[in-house]
Amino acid sequence: MRGFRTLLFKEILRFWKVSFQTVLAPLVSTLLYLLVFSHVMSDHPDVYPGVTYAAFLIPGLTMMAMVQNAFANSSSSLVQSKVMGNMVFVLLTPLSHAEIFGAYVLAAMVRGLLVGAVVFVTGWVFFDVPIRQPLWTITFAVLSTALSGSLGILAGIWAEKFDQMAAWQNFVILPLTFLSGAFYSIHTLPPFWAALSRFNPFFYMIDGFRYGLLGSADISPWESLLIVGGACLALSWTTLAVLRSGWRLRN
């Protein structure tokens, strides 16, 4: 267990040493979204009865920041280590593929949850956001950051250059998080786009998390839990299998 704990500590240390970039920068950009959208949409009718647009927006932005940062943590750590060549320091050790997986995912979760907590608390100070179902809130925060951290490991293993990593960020993660209902309820969308949103796993993360905070959401939290939990398990299993195979790491 010491090897696992050391790798987890190192991965947390890595992002903490550059916390201006990894924690503070996401806070600033998320707060800018909140400031601009809550002002522009201040006349927007309540999305759910008794829920202002700003209160609706905060769970979406918080979850978006969490998944983007959890993904960025594991993916950028791996791709940097591969490009710099220092991945050997981990690969030469007796650490098992499960320990490597666990350490990278947990570190990604720590960063995602830390950024999410900072964003949420800052939003909560300025806007009236309730926490109606804390257990649901925590469950979706934990599962979503775990899923994103695991996806980040897969992307980091696959990518061999920084531009391939940027492609993941810009062409997969960013559109999926923006089109996930972070800024709107899918009930306001035309039927085709509303139906399409149901294929986006990030929609279920945000909707479930929003239910935890506001007590209202577009769909049942149980349906979201089933899909997010299932996706998390499937992705974790796939990532473990890829790590076990040594694909793009041990060749």
Added chain:
Amino acid sequence: MTHAIEIRGVEKRFGDLQALKSVDLTVEKGEFFALLGPNGAGKTTLINILAGLSRPDAGVLKVMGYDVVRDYRAARRNLGVVPQELVFDPFLTVRESLELQSGYFGIANNGDWIEDLLSNLQLMDKADKNMRALSGGMKRRVLIAQALVHRPPVIVLDEPTAGVDVELRKVLWKFIQRLNHEGHTILLTTHYLEEAQTLCRRVGILKQGQIVALDTTENLLAGRSSQSLEDVFVAIMQDSGAGK
């Protein structure tokens, strides 16, 4: 009897290139062994497979009797590898790099040995410097310290003196010879054949993925009536190139 390193029938192919062809090699405990060969002969490929950085297509490799695939945890605890490439973690200081590397191997309270390594490799005044701030030679010393941090009985040095100054060579060989006298097995690859001749009791030569010579340094020199391992190496390369 358990060998320090046992390699049997190892094959490795990269696309059309057969990098290793049925390589057999054993290194005994306490030996100082040189694995020589021209660029592209397969030395680093063989070391990478031994270290678990790559997988063999066929064959068996063991470190202190532990299979590097099936018993990889035990095999890696017994092996320390100094990679050829000058790699480092830009987020860490020298001391952090060594402490973390100890932790990966499950070792706690390794401070005394880390201090010993820093002292022997003349890194004490750099211990709290970020890796980015070090010269190439200093980074090479840290790489050596990282490979030794878990006190492995088998140490593999893949061209450790490539492009480094005379001072580092002296420091390095003095320390490695001390470790060898204490019982550590050393496998060295180098293009500086005078170093191999001075340090190593036995030599294996790889060419195009095959072992083309394997004997004591003394026998190899006597067999060619030569005083220089470099001359022997050149002759063997020419012989094997002519299909002998």
